[in-house]
Amino acid sequence: MNRKVVKVGLLGLGTVGSGVVKMLRQNVEELAQKCGYEVEIQRVLVRDLEKMRAVDVERHMLTRDVQDILEDPEVRIVIEVMGGEEQTKEIVLQALQAGKHVITANKDLVALHGALLHRAADENGVELLYEAAVAGAIPIVRVLKQSFAADNVREVMGIVNGTTNYILSKMTAEGAAYEDALAEAQQLGYAEADPHADVSGLDAARKMAILASISFRQAVELADVKLEGIESVTQQDVERAKAGGQVIKLIGRARREGSAIEVSVAPMWLEAAHPLAKVGDCFNAVYVYADALGEAMLYGRGAGEMPTASAVVGDLLAVLRGRKFAAAQPQQMARWA
Numbered sequence: 001m002n003r004k005v006v007k008v009g010l011l012g013l014g015t016v017g018s019g020v021v022k023m024l025r026q027n028v029e030e031l032a033q034k035c036g037y038e039v040e041i042q043r044v045l046v047r048d049l050e051k052m053r054a055v056d057v058e059r060h061m062l063t064r065d066v067q068d069i070l071e072d073p074e075v076r077i078v079i080e081v082m083g084g085e086e087q088t089k090e091i092v093l094q095a096l097q098a099g100k101h102v103i104t105a106n107k108d109l110v111a112l113h114g115a116l117l118h119r120a121a122d123e124n125g126v127e128l129l130y131e132a133a134v135a136g137a138i139p140i141v142r143v144l145k146q147s148f149a150a151d152n153v154r155e156v157m158g159i160v161n162g163t164t165n166y167i168l169s170k171m172t173a174e175g176a177a178y179e180d181a182l183a184e185a186q187q188l189g190y191a192e193a194d195p196h197a198d199v200s201g202l203d204a205a206r207k208m209a210i211l212a213s214i215s216f217r218q219a220v221e222l223a224d225v226k227l228e229g230i231e232s233v234t235q236q237d238v239e240r241a242k243a244g245g246q247v248i249k250l251i252g253r254a255r256r257e258g259s260a261i262e263v264s265v266a267p268m269w270l271e272a273a274h275p276l277a278k279v280g281d282c283f284n285a286v287y288v289y290a291d292a293l294g295e296a297m298l299y300g301r302g303a304g305e306m307p308t309a310s311a312v313v314g315d316l317l318a319v320l321r322g323r324k325f326a327a328a329q330p331q332q333m334a335r336w337a
């Protein structure tokens with residue numbers, strides 16, 4: 001097979017970035033067969049050049065200067081798995097304006113600046129994909145944008161934060177202390193750099209704002225999402241729920257009624273027989289209710305190294321198979337040859 005090489009710039013080498021490197025290395029052949037390209041990581045942006053990493057990356061590939069990636073004409077795709085908001089927005093905008101396709105796992109970024117970034121991607125004829133930003137490995141973004149595109153979505157609801165689901169599940173099943181369960185979730189790589197974003201409900205609110213914007217085809221502002229986290233949920237609450245045959249879960253909900261859109265995140269007491277009550281560990285589950293479809297539920301791991309990497313690399317494959325990438329190819333290849 002006549003195989004071309006495509007160079008990728010990776011921003012971040014933490015939990016998700018390491019998973020992406022592992023997956024690209026483990027699946028070189030399979031990926032090449034699926035898209036016709038051999039993917040090579042050209043440079044990796046980090047903060048600390050000396051840190052021990054979960055994967056071996058040659059020292060010369062690491063950089064602390066993002067311009068080494070943004071100004072490299074060989075880098076055609078940027079994978080942003082560093083997190084952050086304002087500075088990251090500027091970096092991603094610069095990448096898009098330089099004609100690079102961008103894949104991101106950053107829900108903060110997409111929830112706050114999605115409209116601006118989509119415009120920049122369109123203006124520059126490149127892709128902006130963010131499957132990993134919502135519900136980890138579950139392909140909910142693509143399903144809403146493509147598979148259910150013909151339908152009229154009325155409601156999207158479910159569990160969209162792995163850390164809080166892990167904590168509540170541990171408190172329910174094992175009587176674990178909140179702080180211990182949170183520390184484990186951090187250890188396992190599920191939590192955000194600042195875990196307050198998880199337990200306050202903000203991370204779930206960001207994801208619900210993204211899902212609502214896609215489902216109802218209009219920008220839903222993060223500020224308009226009503227949110228309550230799990231910080232005030234006590235072991236006594238969990239035990240009382242259990243005694244009454246119920247389970248406490250952090251539930252995100254986005255509903256459209258006429259022109260009114262309502263989006264919320266809050267702990268809810270569910271009957272133990274409810275399908276969402278059985279979603280444990282760091283798993284997520286999302287229900288979609290639409291006119292023709294009726295209802296559908298998607299279920300899978302919502303956080304962690306390899307599940308999230310799977311969504312990121314899935315987006316990478318989508319870019320490489322896409323028309324925009326192919327369209328830019330002859331001219332670009334000639335210029336870089």
Ligand SMILES: NC(=O)C1=CN([C@@H]2O[C@H](COP(=O)(O)OP(=O)(O)OC[C@H]3O[C@@H](n4cnc5c(N)ncnc54)[C@H](OP(=O)(O)O)[C@@H]3O)[C@@H](O)[C@H]2O)C=CC1
Binds near residue numbers: 015048082190304
């Ligand atoms: N963890 C998960 O399960 C999931 C995470 N996400 C999202 O993916 C993104 C990454 O998450 P995760 O991998 O857990 O985060 P980590 O904190 O584990 O990793 C972040 C990485 O980015 C680097 N980095 C951060 N800021 C900068 C900066 N200013 N300049 C240079 N490098 C920087 C860090 O460098 P250094 O190592 O040197 O400190 C680190 O390698 C976030 O947006 C998160 O919300 C999405 C879905 C699931």
Ligand SMILES: N[C@@H](CC=O)C(=O)O
Binds near residue numbers: 302
């Ligand atoms: N901190 C997040 C990571 C994935 O989005 C979570 O726990 O769901």
